[in-house]
Amino acid sequence: MSEVIRVENLKTYFKTIRGTVKAVDGISLHIDEGEIVGLVGESGCGKSVTMLSVMQLINVPPGKIVAGKVIFEGKNILEYPSRGSEMSHIRGAKIAMIFQEPMTSLNPVLTIARQLTETLEIHLKMNPLDARERAIRLLSNVEIPNAKGRIDDYPHQFSGGMRQRVMIAMALSCNPRMVIADEPTTALDVTTQAQLLELMKEQVTAHHTSLILVTHNLGVVARYVERIYVMYAGRVVEASPSSELFARPRHPYTIGLLNSVPRLGETRKKRKLVPITGMPPNLIDMPTTCAFLPRCHHHIPVCEKEPWPILREVGKDHFVSCYANVLEKT
Numbered sequence: 001m002s003e004v005i006r007v008e009n010l011k012t013y014f015k016t017i018r019g020t021v022k023a024v025d026g027i028s029l030h031i032d033e034g035e036i037v038g039l040v041g042e043s044g045c046g047k048s049v050t051m052l053s054v055m056q057l058i059n060v061p062p063g064k065i066v067a068g069k070v071i072f073e074g075k076n077i078l079e080y081p082s083r084g085s086e087m088s089h090i091r092g093a094k095i096a097m098i099f100q101e102p103m104t105s106l107n108p109v110l111t112i113a114r115q116l117t118e119t120l121e122i123h124l125k126m127n128p129l130d131a132r133e134r135a136i137r138l139l140s141n142v143e144i145p146n147a148k149g150r151i152d153d154y155p156h157q158f159s160g161g162m163r164q165r166v167m168i169a170m171a172l173s174c175n176p177r178m179v180i181a182d183e184p185t186t187a188l189d190v191t192t193q194a195q196l197l198e199l200m201k202e203q204v205t206a207h208h209t210s211l212i213l214v215t216h217n218l219g220v221v222a223r224y225v226e227r228i229y230v231m232y233a234g235r236v237v238e239a240s241p242s243s244e245l246f247a248r249p250r251h252p253y254t255i256g257l258l259n260s261v262p263r264l265g266e267t268r269k270k271r272k273l274v275p276i277t278g279m280p281p282n283l284i285d286m287p288t289t290c291a292f293l294p295r296c297h298h299h300i301p302v303c304e305k306e307p308w309p310i311l312r313e314v315g316k317d318h319f320v321s322c323y324a325n326v327l328e329k330t
Ligand SMILES: Nc1ncnc2c1ncn2[C@@H]1O[C@H](COP(=O)(O)OP(=O)(O)O)[C@@H](O)[C@H]1O
Pocket: 014, 016, 021, 023, 041, 042, 043, 044, 045, 046, 047, 048, 049, 050, 059, 062, 063, 283
């Protein structure tokens, strides 16, 4: 299968008065055409900064992409000026982003119609009439009831779940190669969350669009993604097809995450949920050894001497950065 995007050794740092925050410190990942991938890790581990770096939406200063490449359609798009026409076109039509809070992306003073048709007119060069027709179809696709009647409403006239549906419609409006959804359903109730994830999966599958689903909740992504990257303190610590990750997690952090969330189809009584104890490290003052060591129950003597291990292959498409050869049945 062909690759849509490849991130190589990406590093994004923030200069603050207390020191340099190494928010993303050597991330590599790739996504194939039509693939649905999860990026998972505790809050603050660098998921959003990774994705914002890909889109060159980091505020410079205090942030700066200090190393790495983002190969998209054969080109390193980090070489494009962040405010240049190439990046605008990529952000407008090629890689769409959906954020947690749709009100930050929707313009409150413009109708939904205007916001949808504007991108269609600019990026797909559609005339206003065709654009309006397509916008109504897009809203119907994301199951907004009476799309024709509601298209002239303003964002505040929609509920949170409905606004997120509008965001999905907007994200897909120009047939992007890839959608990045950063905690798209975190602010919503569980039922709405499931409906939206289902809808998003259905929509990207129908259009053969790649999707990267960013979330702090490993339980949420389980049934929607084909492959998962687990992040810890600015790095990927485990990457694996999801079925393999759930059956044979190899990093102690992943094991901790799995033990701390309810699994699908499992009653709470069956298994006790165990939170991961301790705190994530301070990204300003990172240890040279494995950053998970202070919280790890599986560490061996080498962990205290050697630098943070690089990813090694432990199974088909399964990579882990850990010295201890942990193999836990879950
Ligand atoms: N503008 C900024 N200035 C300083 N630190 C920042 C800034 N933006 C993000 N960070 C830091 O980068 C780290 C990663 O943040 P983020 O990618 O938002 O985490 P996540 O999305 O995984 O919850 C955090 O420690 C955060 O405090």
